Amino acid sequence: MQNRPAALTMDAVYTKPGYLFRRMQQIAVAIFMEECREFDLTPVQYAALVAIQTHPGIDATRLSAVIAFDRSTLGSVIERLQAKGLIERAASAEDRRVKLLTITKAGAALLRDIVPAVERAQARMLQPLKAADRKTLMTLLSQLVDLNNEASRVPLRAEDALEHLGRAG
Numbered sequence: 766m767q768n769r770p771a772a773l774t775m776d777a778v779y780t781k782p783g784y785l786f787r788r789m790q791q792i793a794v795a796i797f798m799e800e801c802r803e804f805d806l807t808p809v810q811y812a813a814l815v816a817i818q819t820h821p822g823i824d825a826t827r828l829s830a831v832i833a834f835d836r837s838t839l840g841s842v843i844e845r846l847q848a849k850g851l852i853e854r855a856a857s858a859e860d861r862r863v864k865l866l867t868i869t870k871a872g873a874a875l876l877r878d879i880v881p882a883v884e885r886a887q888a889r890m891l892q893p894l895k896a897a898d899r900k901t902l903m904t905l906l907s908q909l910v911d912l913n914n915e916a917s918r919v920p921l922r923a924e925d926a927l928e929h930l931g932r933a934g
């Protein structure tokens with residue numbers, strides 16, 4: 766009698782790390798959007814705004830490397846932030862084709878005001894876990910992201926990107 770393969774069930778999906786990471790990403794975005802609703806900002810827009818405030822004069826290519834976000838999609842994020850009056854784009858003195866990004870007063874004020882909501886969102890994501898488990902999860906996630914960085918379509922290259930700005934770190 767031949768050995769028949771076990772019947773395929775949804776456990777082939779539900780129990781896999783990739784599926785669980787994707788589901789947690791969906792949950793994380795939903796929680797962020799709920800907590801930050803009044804600010805009309807997505808998690809990627811928030812990360813971009815923080816990076817632009819932290820590194821005034823950054824260009825889109827370096828911003829992409831700093832926040833590990835696909836360069837082709839980042840253009841629409843930048844356009845939305847500019848349309849909301851949160852950032853400004855200006856041509857570089859060295860290369861007029863390169864647009865340098867700076868945060869506006871409205872963008873800085875929004876960042877200042879959104880921080881409590883972002884912190885609430887982050888806390889809610891981990892709230893169901895015991896404190897020790899939260900710490901363990903964050904340690905393991907950090908290790909996985911670091912060790913698998915090169916497998917990403919957009920590896921984090923913050924240090925390399927910032928060296929070009931003359932402000933590594």
